[in-house]
Amino acid sequence: MFIFMPVLRSRMAVPAVSLLLLVCVGSGCERSVPVEWESSELVDALPDEQLQQQLRDILVQHCGTVARPRLVTRPDAGIEFQQHLKHGQAVYMKRCVQCHGVTGDGNGPVAGHMYPRPRNYTKGIFKFTSTPYGTRPRRADLIRTVRRGITGTSMPSFDRLPEKDLEAVVDYVLVLTQRGELEYQLAMEAEASEELDPEYVQEYVDDIVTGWQEAELATTWPLSPQPILDAERARAGRQAFLSKGCSKCHGEDGRGHTKDNIGLDSWGFATRAADLTSGMLHGGQEPLDVYRRILNGINGTPMPGFGHALQSEPETIWDLVAYVLEVSNRRRFGETIPAGLIKPYDTAARQAEAEEP
Ligand code: HEC
Ligand code: HEC
Known part of the structure; x- marks a missing residue:
């Protein structure tokens, strides 16, 4: 043992x-x-x-x-x-x-x-x-x-x-x-x-x-210097979140409760878009961490990199970072976020059960 x-x-x-x-x-x-x-x-x-x-x-x-x-x-x-x-x-x-x-x-x-x-x-x-x-x-x-x-x-x-x-x-x-x-x-x-x-x-x-x-030798760095991530940035970020396709997977409220994003990851397990409201960003809480998730995407998962799509508007990436951090911190500021669908988790759990010998 x-x-x-x-x-x-x-x-x-x-x-x-x-x-x-x-x-x-x-x-x-x-x-x-x-x-x-x-x-x-x-x-x-x-x-x-x-x-x-x-x-x-x-x-x-x-x-x-x-x-x-x-x-x-x-x-x-x-x-x-x-x-x-x-x-x-x-x-x-x-x-x-x-x-x-x-x-x-x-x-x-x-x-x-x-x-x-x-x-x-x-x-x-x-x-x-x-x-x-x-x-x-x-x-x-x-x-x-x-x-x-x-x-x-x-x-x-x-x-x-x-x-x-x-x-x-x-x-x-x-x-x-x-x-x-x-x-x-x-x-x-x-x-x-x-x-x-x-x-x-x-x-x-x-x-x-x-x-x-x-x-x-391939470290990526922000395309423009980090600005102050204030409420105005977060507001602009919300607009981008809705218009650049993020909400398609993450949902308009950032909770990832969309029907479209259920698929398998590169390791063959059920995946789903991150619940950005959970207050627990897996890849780190620092602005640079979130920036890199958006710029590079997340290997092995459906989360795409937006480096090419947003190359001509690098400030938009910082707006998105401001918005993601704002959404992520909402619970800390006492906002109650209603429970939503738990179907994708259910899928993952059932799959794990099916594999048990
Ligand atoms: C095709 C679906 C899809 C699209 C479009 C998408 N995401 Fe994601 N995103 C995911 C998935 C899936 C994950 C979870 C990856 C994992 O860790 O397993 C994720 C994770 C993230 C994370 C990391 C969260 C953490 O826990 O660290 C951030 C930040 C993020 N997305 C922001 C965005 C933003 C901003 C956009 C739009 C510019 C976007 N996503 C578009 C599917 C998507
Ligand atoms: C209690 C279970 C557990 C233990 C113990 C554990 N890990 Fe993990 N580890 C995980 C899980 C779960 C993930 C996947 C998280 C995800 O996909 O977001 C992971 C992911 C990782 C990753 C991948 C990170 C990435 O960027 O993809 C590395 C590297 C890693 N663990 C190393 C270690 C090392 C080294 C140890 C021991 C010193 C360790 N882990 C102990 C559960 C564990």
Whole structure:
């Protein structure tokens, strides 16, 4: 049994953690060591067993094993970095695995009923980035997310984790992510051409390296300096919200209760437009956070980037930021917001239930 002890700030978490500790003391459990990363279904489904084995060997060559994890983007890393990754793995197995799973597929034992679901890292897609839609995140984006958590979801804040642990666990997340990406590419190649030509394999590896390297240089910044976000800006923002298509998904009141926006995200789960009135912006409360959500969109979800559409009127983006922040803070100023449809959540919950073994 795993000991589940994230460094939590939330008040509610304390009894939950002590309860788990009690259970652990009672059953004399100890921390489990990961045995093996799991193969994806795509690999298991390949008809040729020899090809399956060849694929697994290539994965080991580039991503190592649980006992010796390796980063695709750091092929020449020495023993010190190896130890750093092993340390990251220990932190991961203590604080993240319950939700994100041993292989990083987001299928940890407690993930079942969460909405949104814990991130499946193996697709290389991350939501809250400072980079354009469709690109990888910067490492600093992941560090920031893990440090502050994702407000309004089950992802806790780990800001009390020592810097060394934080850096190491994020690098271990990158191991799982890049391994997932490579495995997927190899499985697709093996299925399509019934062989794994070393030349192509190297191309996939190079693509992964390039993707992550390019992201490091792709930080987006506001198209115009941040103005004072006053009531006038928020009023202009409301007009833009209604005229630029935001309300189509988020609803005129920003609650996301529209019938059109129910679909699946890139990980195959029900999604819906954020309830902007919840007071819990997932991607952060700072004006720059909201700006980047609007400019870049949110990877893996239907939330599009408006960088192109609003390029010629950059002030409109700030108006929208002012409006989103105003809507988000309404409850704090005592405004009562009536309950609305809960249908999309219902859909997500039922889907999770259907998946239970
Ligand atoms: C209690 C469950 C839980 C635990 C424990 C947990 N996470 Fe998460 N995590 C989540 C959920 C849920 C999401 C998805 C939130 C969303 O989609 O908005 C998430 C998302 C993430 C993301 C993706 C961020 C993005 O921009 O897409 C990263 C990275 C992450 N978690 C890292 C970690 C690390 C590292 C740990 C351990 C130190 C950890 N998580 C522990 C539930 C958890
Ligand atoms: C096609 C549907 C769609 C349109 C159009 C759309 N959004 Fe979104 N939006 C979403 C979805 C879905 C999410 C939630 C993504 C997630 O975190 O899973 C979201 C999330 C957001 C967030 C992040 C909230 C948070 O929790 O951090 C902001 C801010 C936002 N939208 C603002 C806007 C604005 C402003 C516009 C118009 C310029 C807009 N959206 C247009 C679907 C849409």
